[in-house]
Amino acid sequence: MVKFIGLDLGTSTLKVSTDNMAKLFKIPSIIGDVNEGWTGMAMDKSWINNLILEQGGREYFVGELARTQSEIKRPIASEGKMKSAEEAFIAIKSALSLVAEDGDEYILCAGVPVATPQGEMKELSRLLKGDHEIKIRNDATSEKKDLSVSAKKCLVIPEPYGTYYKTLKDRGEESAIDAVMIDIGHGSTDFLSMYQGHPMRTASGSLNEAVDTLTSRIAKKLQDQTGRIIRPFDLMKSIELGRDDVMLGGERFSIKEVKEYYAEQIARIMVDETERLISTLPPDAYVELYICCGGGAYTFGEFIRNALAEMKMIANPEECVIPEDPVMSNAMGFELVAQSRIE
Numbered sequence: 001m002v003k004f005i006g007l008d009l010g011t012s013t014l015k016v017s018t019d020n021m022a023k024l025f026k027i028p029s030i031i032g033d034v035n036e037g038w039t040g041m042a043m044d045k046s047w048i049n050n051l052i053l054e055q056g057g058r059e060y061f062v063g064e065l066a067r068t069q070s071e072i073k074r075p076i077a078s079e080g081k082m083k084s085a086e087e088a089f090i091a092i093k094s095a096l097s098l099v100a101e102d103g104d105e106y107i108l109c110a111g112v113p114v115a116t117p118q119g120e121m122k123e124l125s126r127l128l129k130g131d132h133e134i135k136i137r138n139d140a141t142s143e144k145k146d147l148s149v150s151a152k153k154c155l156v157i158p159e160p161y162g163t164y165y166k167t168l169k170d171r172g173e174e175s176a177i178d179a180v181m182i183d184i185g186h187g188s189t190d191f192l193s194m195y196q197g198h199p200m201r202t203a204s205g206s207l208n209e210a211v212d213t214l215t216s217r218i219a220k221k222l223q224d225q226t227g228r229i230i231r232p233f234d235l236m237k238s239i240e241l242g243r244d245d246v247m248l249g250g251e252r253f254s255i256k257e258v259k260e261y262y263a264e265q266i267a268r269i270m271v272d273e274t275e276r277l278i279s280t281l282p283p284d285a286y287v288e289l290y291i292c293c294g295g296g297a298y299t300f301g302e303f304i305r306n307a308l309a310e311m312k313m314i315a316n317p318e319e320c321v322i323p324e325d326p327v328m329s330n331a332m333g334f335e336l337v338a339q340s341r342i343e
């Protein structure tokens with residue numbers, strides 16, 4: 001039986017959807033060199049957090065293991081693009097190993113950041129297609145697995161298309177509608193415009209403003225206020241938990257006001273960019289929907305909706321959609337795209 005897999009290669013995490021969206025998981029989008037020193041010390045012996053892949057006679061730490069243990073590590077995507085098809089391939093093979101059984105056959109659909117050059121997208125789809133041997137090792141237990149799998153079909157498309165496809169399916173739309181996706185990630189925001197069912201490259205692009213812009217601004221503000229050095233990255237957890245205050249050296253500081261102030265300003269920048277991009281669409285284009293996804297939708301979604309309304313780009317709030325699971329929605333949509341390719 002053929003299995004369907006949707007993959008979303010983000011700059012901070014790689015997301016996977018399979019089993020009719022019942023199985024969803026993510027790993028940090030990082031690969032790194034092997035650091036043997038601590039092997040077997042980990043308390044957590046799960047495959048997902050102890051993944052080593054062998055590829056071309058070399059071993060790589062992947063995901064959480066690379067993030068925490070590799071001395072030399074690289075993100076597989078940054079600045080709004082996938083950097084190398086070979087490295088993305090290593091990460092995808094590793095992610096596949098977490099769901100694959102020996103002998104499996106797949107139809108894969110993978111999303112990459114919008115600014116990824118088309119040559120790299122083609123190269124990745126070429127690498128993914130065909131028969132693969134996946135050799136993995138668990139760093140904590142030393143257990144090994146050797147799997148033979150086959151990818152019957154592979155598609156590599158721009159990331160936010162997954163959310164577009166899923167949103168239209170959920171709404172029961174029979175035909176394609178013109179829409180703009182605003183995918184707010186950790187380090188960049190991707191814009192994808194759809195016109196008559198096709199992605200419009202000229203009206204798509206990416207911005208550096210994203211969740212890390214907000215954490216950098218809050219860190220700077222707290223630093224001025226307290227004289228302490230605060231790393232933006234350390235504020236990420238508070239943002240994810242929706243906290244309005246943080247603990248610094250045993251003292252509590254409110255971030256409510258700065259967070260709201262900057263979230264509104266940054267959302268405004270995103271909507272300005274949206275307006276600029278849609279002005280390049282053909283005059284008969286009629287944008288019916290704006291879809292705000294990515295982990296940043298939790299923080300910026302409402303501000304974006306308000307800014308779109310203020311700028312008269314939408315007439316009512318329902319024209320700006322925020323998916324129920326904005327982080328996984330691309331991967332889920334790609335699984336649906338893969339399912340549609342069975343015939």
Ligand SMILES: Nc1ncnc2c1ncn2[C@@H]1O[C@H](COP(=O)(O)OP(=O)(O)OP(=O)(O)O)[C@@H](O)[C@H]1O
Pocket residue numbers: 009010011012013014077113183184185186187188189210211212236237239240241242293294295296298299326327
């Ligand atoms: N529940 C949540 N509430 C608030 N913020 C969240 C939540 N979940 C994730 N985030 C934030 O969203 C960001 C990650 O978003 P996402 O997974 O969409 O990024 P990505 O796809 O890896 O990166 P990019 O889109 O830049 O390639 C992180 O900065 C994270 O802190």
Ligand SMILES: [Mg+2]
Pocket residue numbers: 009010011159183184185294
């Ligand atoms: Mg993303």
